Amino acid sequence: MLTEERKTFLLDTLAIDGRIEAKAVAKELGLSDDTIRRDLRELAAAGKLQRVHGGALPTSPADADLNARKAIASKSKQEIGKTAASLIKPGQVVIIDGGTTALELTKNIPKNQENTVITHSPTVAVALAAHVKTKVIMIGGTLFRHSMVNVGAATVEAASRIRADFFFMGVTGVDINAGLSTGDMEEAHIKRALSQRAAETVVMASSEKIGVASTYVVMPLEQASGIVLGQNTPMQLRKDIKKLGLEVFVKKHNDGA
Amino acid sequence: MLTEERKTFLLDTLAIDGRIEAKAVAKELGLSDDTIRRDLRELAAAGKLQRVHGGALPTSPADADLNARKAIASKSKQEIGKTAASLIKPGQVVIIDGGTTALELTKNIPKNQENTVITHSPTVAVALAAHVKTKVIMIGGTLFRHSMVNVGAATVEAASRIRADFFFMGVTGVDINAGLSTGDMEEAHIKRALSQRAAETVVMASSEKIGVASTYVVMPLEQASGIVLGQNTPMQLRKDIKKLGLEVFVKKHNDGA
DNA sequence: CACGATATTGCACGTTTATGCATGTTTTAA
DNA sequence: TTAAAACATGCATAAACGTGCAATATCGTG
Missing domain, CATH: 3.40.50.1360 (Rossmann fold)
Structure with a gap:
């Protein structure tokens, strides 16, 4: 899996579930926690998500539910x-x-x-x-x-x-x-x-x-x-x-x- | 296989799979990684795809909007x-x-x-x-x-x-x-x-x-x-x-x- | 056909990027 | 306060990368 693909995957996961648990995703993809954390850090820097302790949340929690259902x-x-x-x-x-x-x-x-x-x-x-x-x-x-x-x-x-x-x-x-x-x-x-x-x-x-x-x-x-x-x-x-x-x-x- | 044929093949692969892994394609076609990388670089320069580390992905929807505006x-x-x-x-x-x-x-x-x-x-x-x-x-x-x-x-x-x-x-x-x-x-x-x-x-x-x-x-x-x-x-x-x-x-x- | 010009391809080499691990720090929850 | 989890940082390794170069093939022209 390409790095960019993984980032897209993370954003998709976020859109669908409304949340990302770093450790769980790392295990799912068979990668180290560090790698996922790095991705989340970069996506957060790009404003694509909000980094929180343990994972990530959508930038605008308000629309999260609606977007999740749409996604x-x-x-x-x-x-x-x-x-x-x-x-x-x-x-x-x-x-x-x-x-x-x-x-x-x-x-x-x-x-x-x-x-x-x-x-x-x-x-x-x-x-x-x-x-x-x-x-x-x-x-x-x-x-x-x-x-x-x-x-x-x-x-x-x-x-x-x-x-x-x-x-x-x-x-x-x-x-x-x-x-x-x-x-x-x-x-x-x-x-x-x-x-x-x-x-x-x-x-x-x-x-x-x-x-x-x-x-x-x-x-x-x-x-x-x-x-x-x-x-x-x-x-x-x-x-x-x-x-x-x-x-x-x-x-x-x-x-x- | 002609160079242009190969480029078309790459674009087709991208259209079908939604992704290209440079190394895998090189092996499939029996060519060096360098050649495929060169192709991907040129196709990216022409705006036909988005180059990422390890391969290529379709042009992002953001770019698609740009194309639409051009039209x-x-x-x-x-x-x-x-x-x-x-x-x-x-x-x-x-x-x-x-x-x-x-x-x-x-x-x-x-x-x-x-x-x-x-x-x-x-x-x-x-x-x-x-x-x-x-x-x-x-x-x-x-x-x-x-x-x-x-x-x-x-x-x-x-x-x-x-x-x-x-x-x-x-x-x-x-x-x-x-x-x-x-x-x-x-x-x-x-x-x-x-x-x-x-x-x-x-x-x-x-x-x-x-x-x-x-x-x-x-x-x-x-x-x-x-x-x-x-x-x-x-x-x-x-x-x-x-x-x-x-x-x-x-x-x-x-x-x- | 001969010739140089151009394009294509693979290889060598140095550079950049991605990843996992070690280490020390911060956050969380009890 | 304290221990565990999550974290950031630096570092090492391997993969992927770009560039220059040489060998080869193709093309255009005379």
Whole structure:
């Protein structure tokens, strides 16, 4: 692990936990306490954190909680996005949904990998601007701001003309009984339509979506072929989902910070 | 392996892994550490990555902000965008083209004004995310990266189903004789199609486009109903264009920076 | 083809940086 | 007050670094 990486790791840890215990981190990383103390000293000098006896705290304790929650949420989504992106093989045609998790997936598609991405989200399309080897097909429609995706009859019609290997679907609710659900009827309709156009539908579900049912049902859970979950998803739930016939994808090992 | 190939490989590795360890890469490629270090040094000098002890990391988000600031449109384009936006009256339906000038126009549409915007550019759609009172209709197609617009048969077909008051068109060449032109055939086709769907077509032409003819002609100049020009456009040219029957719009007075 | 100019690469050498340990000091909590 | 933990500092070692140089390959030109 590079020195700078370690410093970033320390700041991340601080953002997530709201605190750093020098000795604990040293043991976790297999380094001497001195090294961690030195890092903390330098980060404190740079104003990135507040040094205290035994470790470090955020500079502004007031926002610590809010930031911590935000960081956790985004960390989890990043993790899921990365795992989902690893499922995409060169040459495949994939449909990518809108939403923040899908956007993370998009960012994690290797830049030198040739793929075709179909999306009804302008945000996803813009994120793919730098992926020169990726062919991007956009599905038009009426922009639904909340999730920045196109919806409506035109979207459904355009969707009916395509065919893909994967559909990476984002939802706001994943429940064994209630199935996959979302908060907008038009969106639910589009998700259903896109799912029918792909050989396999993979759901991306960050932890806060699990066991939740939103107003509009997209389809039963077993109609999906796979699901990407966060590492913090309970084992029992993973087993339950597997029983329904879905392949469960979870980040395998620590890839570092 | 060629040197440039190796540099691309390094950037790709960085994009995929988010980190580069100099020694590890050197071993992987069967080269000396020195060579890799030299590459990393040069790439860092070019701003492509951030050099750290032991390897390299992606350019920090702080630098990304700097790049974003660099990308701001020229004064002239801002001015034209503002003038063009002032032509849009509440309630009107307007088609907005892709490109930087069109993006400036988009940003200058009043946030509290109710309009319908039709666009085939995901960038424009994203820029309108905060305009809650604006209804956005996206036209899909195959993404043409250079100008970040959708093109192709699907785009033309979808365009045929709409109707608008204005089409704000961006071009790369405006010449009295050669007419309106652009550098891509597909794009020219789309511009022509969109122009036919609007009651009035207004061309946006920053100074460097004037008197220039690009490869693919969109349509003769007199087929447009108006043109927005920069303040630095010669008076003679303005008169010539007016003679063709076009309304000429120029920023009226100093609105301050 | 011949020639010099230029670029690339690995090696040698001295310098800088990172890290862990020893030592003495400060802080914390009982 | 006192002992343990945490700390800062100096030092030694090893890794990573930059620079200059020589060997080699590539390019451009005549």
